[in-house]
Amino acid sequence: xxxxxKLLLIDGSSIAFRAFYAIPGSLDRFMNKNGLxxxxxxxxxxxxxxxxxxxxxxxxLVAFDAGKTTFRHAFYQEYKDGRSKxxxxxxxxxxxxxxxxxxxxxxxxxxxxxxxxxxxxxLATHADPxxxxxxxxxxxxxxxxxxxxxxxxxxxxxxxxxxxxxxPAYLMEKYGLAPHQIIDMKGLAGxxxxxxxxxxxxxxxxxxxxxxxxxxxxxxxxxxxxxxxSKLKENLINDKEKAFLSKKLxxxxxxxxxxxxxxxxxxxxxxxxKLIEFYKEMDFKSFLSKLDTTAHDAENQVKREAIDYxxxxxxxxxxxxxxxxxxxxMLSDNYHLADIVGVSWTNGAKIYVAEPDVALFSxxxxxxxxxxxxxxxxxDAKRTYVALKxxxxxxxxxxxxxxxxxYILDTNDNSKDLSExxxxxxxYDVASDESVYGKGAKISIPNDANVLYEHLARKAKxxxxxxxxxxxxxxxxxxxxxxxxxELPLSMVLxxxxxxxxxxxxxxxxxxxxxxTARLQDIEQRIYQEAGEEFNINSPKQLxxxxxxxxxxxxxxKTKTGYSTAVDVLEQLSAQAPIVDxxxxxxxxxxxxxxxxxxxxxxxxxxxxxxxxRYVQTLTQTGRLSSVDPNLQNIPIRLEEGxxxxxxxxxxxxxxxxxxSDYSQIELRVLADISGDAHMKQAFIDGEDIHTSTAMRVFGxxxxxxxxxxxxxxxxxxxxxxxxxxxxxxxxxxxxxxxxQAQQFIDTYLDKYPGVKQYMEDIIKEAKxxxxxxxxxxxxxxxxxxNARNFNLRSFAERTAMNTPIQGxxxxxxxxxxxxxxxxxxxxxLKAKMLLQVHDELIFEAPEEEIPALEKLVPExxxxxxKLSIPLKVDSSFGDTWYDAK
DNA sequence: TCAATCACG
DNA sequence: ACGTACGTGATTGAA
Numbered sequence: 001x002x003x004x005x006k007l008l009l010i011d012g013s014s015i016a017f018r019a020f021y022a023i024p025g026s027l028d029r030f031m032n033k034n035g036l037x038x039x040x041x042x043x044x045x046x047x048x049x050x051x052x053x054x055x056x057x058x059x060x061l062v063a064f065d066a067g068k069t070t071f072r073h074a075f076y077q078e079y080k081d082g083r084s085k086x087x088x089x090x091x092x093x094x095x096x097x098x099x100x101x102x103x104x105x106x107x108x109x110x111x112x113x114x115x116x117x118x119x120x121x122x123l124a125t126h127a128d129p130x131x132x133x134x135x136x137x138x139x140x141x142x143x144x145x146x147x148x149x150x151x152x153x154x155x156x157x158x159x160x161x162x163x164x165x166x167x168p169a170y171l172m173e174k175y176g177l178a179p180h181q182i183i184d185m186k187g188l189a190g191x192x193x194x195x196x197x198x199x200x201x202x203x204x205x206x207x208x209x210x211x212x213x214x215x216x217x218x219x220x221x222x223x224x225x226x227x228x229x230s231k232l233k234e235n236l237i238n239d240k241e242k243a244f245l246s247k248k249l250x251x252x253x254x255x256x257x258x259x260x261x262x263x264x265x266x267x268x269x270x271x272x273x274k275l276i277e278f279y280k281e282m283d284f285k286s287f288l289s290k291l292d293t294t295a296h297d298a299e300n301q302v303k304r305e306a307i308d309y310x311x312x313x314x315x316x317x318x319x320x321x322x323x324x325x326x327x328x329x330m331l332s333d334n335y336h337l338a339d340i341v342g343v344s345w346t347n348g349a350k351i352y353v354a355e356p357d358v359a360l361f362s363x364x365x366x367x368x369x370x371x372x373x374x375x376x377x378x379x380d381a382k383r384t385y386v387a388l389k390x391x392x393x394x395x396x397x398x399x400x401x402x403x404x405x406x407y408i409l410d411t412n413d414n415s416k417d418l419s420e421x422x423x424x425x426x427x428y429d430v431a432s433d434e435s436v437y438g439k440g441a442k443i444s445i446p447n448d449a450n451v452l453y454e455h456l457a458r459k460a461k462x463x464x465x466x467x468x469x470x471x472x473x474x475x476x477x478x479x480x481x482x483x484x485x486x487e488l489p490l491s492m493v494l495x496x497x498x499x500x501x502x503x504x505x506x507x508x509x510x511x512x513x514x515x516x517t518a519r520l521q522d523i524e525q526r527i528y529q530e531a532g533e534e535f536n537i538n539s540p541k542q543l544x545x546x547x548x549x550x551x552x553x554x555x556x557x558k559t560k561t562g563y564s565t566a567v568d569v570l571e572q573l574s575a576q577a578p579i580v581d582x583x584x585x586x587x588x589x590x591x592x593x594x595x596x597x598x599x600x601x602x603x604x605x606x607x608x609x610x611x612x613x614r615y616v617q618t619l620t621q622t623g624r625l626s627s628v629d630p631n632l633q634n635i636p637i638r639l640e641e642g643x644x645x646x647x648x649x650x651x652x653x654x655x656x657x658x659x660x661s662d663y664s665q666i667e668l669r670v671l672a673d674i675s676g677d678a679h680m681k682q683a684f685i686d687g688e689d690i691h692t693s694t695a696m697r698v699f700g701x702x703x704x705x706x707x708x709x710x711x712x713x714x715x716x717x718x719x720x721x722x723x724x725x726x727x728x729x730x731x732x733x734x735x736x737x738x739x740x741q742a743q744q745f746i747d748t749y750l751d752k753y754p755g756v757k758q759y760m761e762d763i764i765k766e767a768k769x770x771x772x773x774x775x776x777x778x779x780x781x782x783x784x785x786x787n788a789r790n791f792n793l794r795s796f797a798e799r800t801a802m803n804t805p806i807q808g809x810x811x812x813x814x815x816x817x818x819x820x821x822x823x824x825x826x827x828x829x830l831k832a833k834m835l836l837q838v839h840d841e842l843i844f845e846a847p848e849e850e851i852p853a854l855e856k857l858v859p860e861x862x863x864x865x866x867k868l869s870i871p872l873k874v875d876s877s878f879g880d881t882w883y884d885a886k
Numbered sequence: 887t888c889a890a891t892c893a894c895g
Numbered sequence: 896a897c898g899t900a901c902g903t904g905a906t907t908g909a910a
Binding site: 536538539540541542561590591594595596599616619620621622624625626627628629630631633634667720721723724725726727728729730731733734790791792795796799800802803804806807811839 | 896899900901903908909
């Protein structure tokens with residue numbers, strides 16, 4: 001029979017403790033920005049969600065143990081003695097557990113002198129069986145004594161999510177005991193964790209046997225004289241007092257003087273704002289972003305402030321002010337192609353929403369967009385600019401971009417979702433895109449147009465609000481300049497580069513495709529022959545079986561899931577079987593074919609024959625750009641076979657050339673500058689080959705001619721290592737030498753370059769003190785693990801602390817150069833277009849007659865972009881295709 | 887959706 | 896003793 005009500009009683013103390021140990025080694029991974037451990041909170045949260053979802057209780061309570069002493073101590077001083085001290089990492093989380101419960105809207109209770117068990121026992125026992133079904137959750141088996149017809153006791157087995165459901169029937173089946181006999185079991189067997197003595201030499205097994213025969217502790221002692229002489233009998237008689245004491249200790253008081261009544265425990269749902277506050281404080285970002293979608297049911301609806309907006313079918317002048325926010329909605333990432341499904345904007349006083357055609361084809365809207373005296377605030381300037389450009393609308397005077405600002409404030413805030421960015425900055429009045437449009441393949445405009453309109457209106461409002469708010473944050477971080485002089489202007493430069501696009505010689509790619517297809521088939525057949533069977537060469541799993549099981553080649557490296565078949569492994573196996581070289585060859589060509597030939601063909605825009613990458617400006621942790629759809633920053637160059645792909649990148653006009661300029665050793669130059677190391681600086685000032693120079697110092701060689709190519713190679717690897725945040729292991733892997741030798745190299749290097757050594761030490765110290773490191777232009781990267789106790793996490797953070805200012809400052813420099821370059825092309829009225837940025841190089845297309853001008857202008861601009869204490873050096877080249885610009 | 891692999895700086 | 900070089904994106908196969 002189904003009961004009207006369900007009461008969920010959670011043993012908070014026990015579950016919290018279990019939660020603390022639930023995920024092994026989780027201690028250092030779960031820490032909030034203030035260094036508070038959060039692992040127990042995280043696991044407790046998961047358990048709560050699971051239970052609430054599964055049980056859907058009408059009433060709920062979390063009970064805690066109160067203080068150290070209980071009524072049990074009154075008759076047994078040693079109760080719970082001998083427990084090891086609770087770790088401070090656990091204790092510090094307990095106050096926040098109560099905050100979590102408040103967020104969930106779950107009451108908690110504790111009672112002086114009593115344990116959580118007693119509170120739970122009292123409530124469970126007295127809940128009217130006609131009305132209440134009761135579920136108890138604990139990590140402590142003792143509580144199974146509470147099981148009865150309407151009371152189920154869930155005990156956590158592993159972690160906090162796997163549970164064993166104890167009903168009287170289950171206990172009978174598993175132990176042959178009724179619930180109340182669990183107490184007798186403790187009486188006889190004791191419990192070392194609570195320091196309950198029990199009878200000497202009697203454990204669970206013996207106790208079970210005795211209880212099956214005599215029913216209870218009392219029963220055992222009524223019959224103890226009749227037992228035949230044995231050690232057990234002797235122990236029972238000697239420990240009679242202990243047995244009864246133990247039974248008393250293990251007995252849950254089901255009549256404790258609690259002041260809560262079941263009726264008070266009615267569940268009223270989550271307190272969303274408290275919960276948001278809690279998630280933010282704990283840095284539980286995934287929960288924060290899920291909150292909207294989990295709040296579908298009406299009773300858990302997120303409470304947002306009401307919003308006033310107008311849906312317009314005609315645009316008038318009064319709708320715009322001198323300053324305002326504008327938002328274009330697109331449901332897919334690629335704004336070069338995506339449909340605009342709605343437009344919203346605000347003039348500061350009122351908010352307007354319009355169907356795309358209403359706004360985009362309105363002369364008044366167009367005029368507002370391109371009038372520089374109307375200042376605009378947006379979310380993702382580049383996206384907005386490019387999308388409007390497709391309608392021939394120039395968006396001028398973008399004054400603020402909350403996505404870009406949010407990224408600058410914290411490189412971890414790089415969500416594409418406006419509501420997430422807003423929440424990161426304490427603004428909660430926008431729904432997540434997922435909750436409005438759905439996710440994955442099911443993304444679509446909501447059936448009710450008003451849902452869309454309100455969503456867009458809220459976005460416009462959020463942009464306007466946050467624009468004002470985030471400027472103050474940038475100021476606090478001394479990042480106003482970084483934002484206004486670098487990132488915001490750069491976003492416009494990037495927009496133009498993306499819109500220009502790069503011409504791709506499709507017939508050339510198609511010819512390559514035909515050739516590669518034939519070669520792949522050829523190698524494929526050979527591999528099958530050598531393997532003696534056909535299999536999927538692209539599957540590392542199947543390949544592993546062939547190589548290491550069928551052919552019995554030695555296993556050199558393993559991955560998490562099986563054998564590693566990565567290049568470095570295969571190269572070591574190459575001598576042992578001809579199949580290995582064929583596989584390497586196959587891999588190489590298959591990669592070029594699928595990623596570059598076919599991949600590029602797929603993204604060529606039909607009418608222009610160009611590819612239009614998107615530079616992601618708000619993603620990397622260092623300040624670099626990234627390039628997607630297609631990625632034009634990883635076009636092959638190292639191996640000739642792949643390098644030929646570059647022949648397909650051509651100028652978009654007849655008689656034009658591809659032109660390329662790249663910084664020479666920019667990262668090492670940056671290191672020389674920021675470390676101030678005298679020797680390194682001198683080498684650059686003197687225009688020396690830096691790797692040769694390093695080899696000379698490290699190997700103690702007088703003349704550059706005497707540096708062998710091998711020495712230079714090793715010195716180069718050490719230089720790389722220094723930039724990456726050196727470790728002996730990493731270097732040893734790279735150079736294929738022992739760790740000892742690698743460490744020797746590093747020690748010598750740091751000896752010879754004391755300025756670098758000092759820098760590495762200082763930057764780590766700085767990171768530990770501030771919690772972040774910065775670049776030349778005040779870009780910031782927070783390193784949450786820099787003070788972690790976990791060696792790996794801490795080491796990684798330390799290497800990052802060393803690397804980020806180097807990589808990040810180099811990124812700053814080329815960004816400045818790009819902005820300058822765009823300006824210069826304009827002022828010199830050159831036809832040349834900047835097309836690509838690949839971290840330390842810029843690629844242009846230009847009429848042949850402009851090449852001499854570029855050869856002078858581009859290096860000059862790049863070298864003078866930023867003044868360092870050492871010179872920057874740029875090399876240039878040009879040719880008919882990207883391949884030839886080498 | 888994740889892991890493995892490999893392309894780039 | 897711990898187990899790693901720094902920063903990315905696309906494709907593939909296997910759940």
